[in-house]
Amino acid sequence: MKLEVDERRLTSEIEALAAISDAEPPAVTRIVFSPADLKARAWLKTRCEEAGLTVRQDPIGNTFFRWTGTDPALPAVGTGSHIDAIPNAGKYDGVVGVLGGLEAIRALQRSRFRPKHSVELLVFTAEEPTRFGIGCLGSRMLSGSLSAETARQLKDSAGASLDEVRESAGADGKLETVKLPDAYHKAFVELHIEQGPVLERERVPLGVVTGIAAPASLRITIEGAGGHAGAVLMADRRDALSAAAEFILAVENAACESGSIDSVATVGIGEVFPGAVNSIPSRVRLSADVRDTDLTRRDVMMEKIKIAGEAISAKRKVSIHTELVNADAPATCAPSVVEALIESCRRHTLNFIPMISRAYHDSLFMSRIAPTAMLFIPCRNGYSHRPDEYASPEDIARGILVLAETLAALSR
Numbered sequence: 001m002k003l004e005v006d007e008r009r010l011t012s013e014i015e016a017l018a019a020i021s022d023a024e025p026p027a028v029t030r031i032v033f034s035p036a037d038l039k040a041r042a043w044l045k046t047r048c049e050e051a052g053l054t055v056r057q058d059p060i061g062n063t064f065f066r067w068t069g070t071d072p073a074l075p076a077v078g079t080g081s082h083i084d085a086i087p088n089a090g091k092y093d094g095v096v097g098v099l100g101g102l103e104a105i106r107a108l109q110r111s112r113f114r115p116k117h118s119v120e121l122l123v124f125t126a127e128e129p130t131r132f133g134i135g136c137l138g139s140r141m142l143s144g145s146l147s148a149e150t151a152r153q154l155k156d157s158a159g160a161s162l163d164e165v166r167e168s169a170g171a172d173g174k175l176e177t178v179k180l181p182d183a184y185h186k187a188f189v190e191l192h193i194e195q196g197p198v199l200e201r202e203r204v205p206l207g208v209v210t211g212i213a214a215p216a217s218l219r220i221t222i223e224g225a226g227g228h229a230g231a232v233l234m235a236d237r238r239d240a241l242s243a244a245a246e247f248i249l250a251v252e253n254a255a256c257e258s259g260s261i262d263s264v265a266t267v268g269i270g271e272v273f274p275g276a277v278n279s280i281p282s283r284v285r286l287s288a289d290v291r292d293t294d295l296t297r298r299d300v301m302m303e304k305i306k307i308a309g310e311a312i313s314a315k316r317k318v319s320i321h322t323e324l325v326n327a328d329a330p331a332t333c334a335p336s337v338v339e340a341l342i343e344s345c346r347r348h349t350l351n352f353i354p355m356i357s358r359a360y361h362d363s364l365f366m367s368r369i370a371p372t373a374m375l376f377i378p379c380r381n382g383y384s385h386r387p388d389e390y391a392s393p394e395d396i397a398r399g400i401l402v403l404a405e406t407l408a409a410l411s412r
C-alpha cells in the first residue's frame with residue numbers, strides 16, 4: 001500500500017472552506033445552522049460525494065459520510081471532527097479533522113486499499129458552544145450523554161428553540177433517534193490541531209493523545225443594588241461589578257493554587273447591567289470554564305470557587321447564584337487505538353510524543369461509546385480560536401498520512 005497525501009488539493013480545500021464565513025478573511029465565523037454553516041455543509045457534501053461516499057444526516061445535523069467496507073455488517077471505523085467556528089476564529093480548528101479525514105480516505109482509495117469494515121467520516125454538529133451555550137452538542141447526543149428531552153429545552157440567544165433552528169436548517173426527524181446503537185463503531189480517531197504550544201516547542205510533528213481533560217462550565221449571576229453613581233455613598237453600596245471583580249480573581253486563583261499545570265480556570269463572559277457610566281451596576285452575569293485532566297483536582301477548584309463566592313456574597317451583601325451548566329468527566333483514550341496510531345507513526349518513521357488534550361473535543365463524548373483516541377499536529381505559537389491560527393501544509397499532511405495508515409489498520 002503506497003499512501004500519498006495530496007497536499008496541494010487539501011490546502012486549496014481548506015482555503016475554499018474558510019471562504020464560506022461570516023467574517024472578513026483571514027477570520028472565520030461559522031455558527032451552527034447559520035447560512036454560512038449550511039453553505040459549508042453543502043460544499044463538503046459535494047466533495048464527499050465526489051469521493052464516492054454515501055451520506056446520512058441525523059436529526060441533530062451530524063453528518064456521516066461512509067466508505068462502505070467489503071463486509072458492511074461489521075462496525076464502522078470512524079474519523080472526523082467539526083466545521084463550526086466561533087466568531088473571529090481561524091481556518092484549522094476542526095477543519096483539519098474533517099478535510100483531513102476526507103483526504104485520508106481518498107489517499108487510501110488511491111492506494112487501492114479496500115477496507116473490510118466501513119470507514120466513516122463524521123462531521124459533528126455544534127462542537128462550539130456559541131449558539132446553544134453547550135459544547136459538543138452533536139457528539140453528546142450521539143453518545144447518549146445528552147437526552148433528547150434536555151436538548152429540546154435548549155434555546156439560542158435569540159430565543160429560538162433547538163427544534164425550530166434545526167428543522168429550519170433541514171435537520172428533521174426525532175431527536176430520540178440520534179443516539180448511536182451499541183457497538184456501532186469499532187474505533188474512532190480524531191485528527192486535530194493541538195491548540196497549544198507543546199508540539200511546536202518540542203519540535204515533534206505528532207502528538208498521540210492518551211487522555212482528554214474534563215471541562216465544567218458555570219453561569220454566575222451576581223445581584224447587588226443599583227443607584228446613581230454620584231448620589232449613593234460608598235458605605236451604602238452593593239455594587240455587583242465590584243463583587244464580580246473579586247469573584248473573577250477567585251476563579252483565577254483556584255487554578256493558580258492547584259499546583260498542576262493541567263488545572264485551568266477562566267471567566268470568559270461578563271455582562272453588566274444596566275451598563276451606564278453614571279449608574280452603579282446592579283447585576284452581573286459571568287460565565288466560567290474550569291477544567292483539568294483529573295476529576296478530583298477539578299472538583300477541588302469548583303469547591304474553592306464556591307467558598308470564595310459565599311465569602312464575597314457575605315462581605316459585599318450581594319447575592320451570588322451559581323448554575324452548573326455542565327460538568328463532564330475526563331476521558332482516557334483506548335489503548336487499542338493509541339497503539340494503532342503509534343504503530344502508524346513508526347511505520348512512517350515519524351517522531352511523536354504521547355500527550356493530554358487540555359481542550360474539549362467531540363472525542364471526549366465518542367470515547368463513551370467507542371474505543372477512541374486523537375492525533376494532534378502542531379499549530380503556530382499554539383494559537384487557536386483566533387484569525388492567525390495556522391498549521392503548515394507539511395504538518396497537516398503528516399497527520400493525514402498517519403491517520404490514513406491508522407484507519408487502514410483498524411478497518412482491515
Ligand SMILES: [Zn+2]
Nearest residue numbers: 082093094127
Ligand atoms: Zn475543535
